[in-house]
Amino acid sequence: MRIGCPKEIKNHEYRVGLTPESARELVGRGNEVWMETGAGLGIGATDAEYISAGAKIVDGPDPIFAECEMVVKVKEPQAVERAKLRRDQILYTYLHLAPDPDQTRELVDSGVTAIAYETVTGPGGTLPLLKPMSQVAGRMSIQAGATALEKAHGGRGVLLGGVPGVLPGKVVVIGGGVVGFNAAQMAVGLGGDVEILDRDPEVLEKVGTFFESRASTRFSNKTNLEDAVRQADLVIGAVLIPGAAAPKLITRALLKEMKPGAVLVDVAIDQGGCFETSKATTHAEPTYVVDDIVHYCVANMPGAVARTSTYALNNVTLPHALQIAKHGWKGALSANPHLAEGLNVHDGAVTYEAVASELGYDYTPVADVLA
Numbered sequence: 001m002r003i004g005c006p007k008e009i010k011n012h013e014y015r016v017g018l019t020p021e022s023a024r025e026l027v028g029r030g031n032e033v034w035m036e037t038g039a040g041l042g043i044g045a046t047d048a049e050y051i052s053a054g055a056k057i058v059d060g061p062d063p064i065f066a067e068c069e070m071v072v073k074v075k076e077p078q079a080v081e082r083a084k085l086r087r088d089q090i091l092y093t094y095l096h097l098a099p100d101p102d103q104t105r106e107l108v109d110s111g112v113t114a115i116a117y118e119t120v121t122g123p124g125g126t127l128p129l130l131k132p133m134s135q136v137a138g139r140m141s142i143q144a145g146a147t148a149l150e151k152a153h154g155g156r157g158v159l160l161g162g163v164p165g166v167l168p169g170k171v172v173v174i175g176g177g178v179v180g181f182n183a184a185q186m187a188v189g190l191g192g193d194v195e196i197l198d199r200d201p202e203v204l205e206k207v208g209t210f211f212e213s214r215a216s217t218r219f220s221n222k223t224n225l226e227d228a229v230r231q232a233d234l235v236i237g238a239v240l241i242p243g244a245a246a247p248k249l250i251t252r253a254l255l256k257e258m259k260p261g262a263v264l265v266d267v268a269i270d271q272g273g274c275f276e277t278s279k280a281t282t283h284a285e286p287t288y289v290v291d292d293i294v295h296y297c298v299a300n301m302p303g304a305v306a307r308t309s310t311y312a313l314n315n316v317t318l319p320h321a322l323q324i325a326k327h328g329w330k331g332a333l334s335a336n337p338h339l340a341e342g343l344n345v346h347d348g349a350v351t352y353e354a355v356a357s358e359l360g361y362d363y364t365p366v367a368d369v370l371a
């Protein structure tokens, strides 16, 4: 198969879909890999490294979108990229369609076969292609939140770990999944006063057992959540209902009851955000203030630590890319029901139920397109 990897163009996105090592694996199994010139520079990988891995370097994204059977990316295609997608082409990347009607419509209109990393499943309902980026974003959320808490960045001037004789900052993590767990690990490590809320008793048991007395846990209902948020210096929004838009758990009215200068980090922003006042920001301008509360809502947090993130991402995306390249998308998805969960759009149809119901499309089950 001819596989292409364009340079990412989202604001401050430095990751790349394929590392030179991944290109080498694909080429070694008889595939062609076309890399856009400079695609790997954000992770320190030069064109020369891709060439020695067996890839071909092409000028600009156009040859990739025009001539490759599969396009491997990191972020959702931006509008100029969507205009280049073709029927009979496979797009393999993060999509986050539920909160993004424009992207969904243009993917549907293009006829492309779009496989979303974030909805590919693993055993036990896990999301193995989202997991490494959630680990990164969870860990980064505490760094970002700690910085935003500094006065010069609009925060209330609280050091998360406190100092001897002064209490630490209160960190409230909403959602104890991968992002929440990793955020809690960092916050505990810094000496913060950490509380984790979730509504899944098994998640609460897992984090409770792991953190023991180093973090407290509470069931996430409206009363408990509001009580925790009122006390917080830093709130991490880390909830997910797979494929669906995030529920709005902190209303604008509740902001007025928070401590002025407190910080909200909405990691769930790529699914629309879990705070009513969240709107996506970029690494260039990551924060804004509403009612004295600092909001950090960067939708591609891992892009800032591109090298770590790209290698972590390729570790989980490459095995499926190899299968798609070997068997074609239909063969690979038919053989692997977990990968089939990744199919969001095919030949003008929406094939992921939560996206279809969120955005008012007819839902076509993946089984129907594989038949």
Ligand SMILES: NC(=O)C1=CN([C@@H]2O[C@H](COP(=O)(O)OP(=O)(O)OC[C@H]3O[C@@H](n4cnc5c(N)ncnc54)[C@H](O)[C@@H]3O)[C@@H](O)[C@H]2O)C=CC1
Residues within 6 Å of the ligand: 118, 127, 130, 131, 133, 134, 135, 137, 174, 175, 176, 177, 178, 179, 180, 197, 198, 199, 200, 203, 220, 238, 239, 240, 241, 247, 249, 266, 267, 268, 269, 270, 271, 298, 299, 300, 301, 302
């Ligand atoms: N902004 C960014 O750069 C990045 C964002 N993300 C996003 O972070 C979000 C979280 O991802 P993961 O941690 O991997 O998901 P996960 O599925 O591992 O964890 C989500 C948790 O939220 C809990 N939850 C659902 N509704 C809740 C509620 N009402 N109250 C409390 N908890 C609730 C679930 O029980 C689950 O434990 C996703 O939207 C993901 O796309 C992930 C990576 C990067």
Ligand SMILES: CC(=O)C(=O)O
Residues within 6 Å of the ligand: 075, 094, 118, 130, 133, 134, 270, 299, 300, 301, 302, 303
């Ligand atoms: C998960 C995701 O959207 C990201 O890593 O940017």
Ligand SMILES: [Mg+2]
Residues within 6 Å of the ligand: 270, 299, 300, 301
């Ligand atoms: Mg994202």
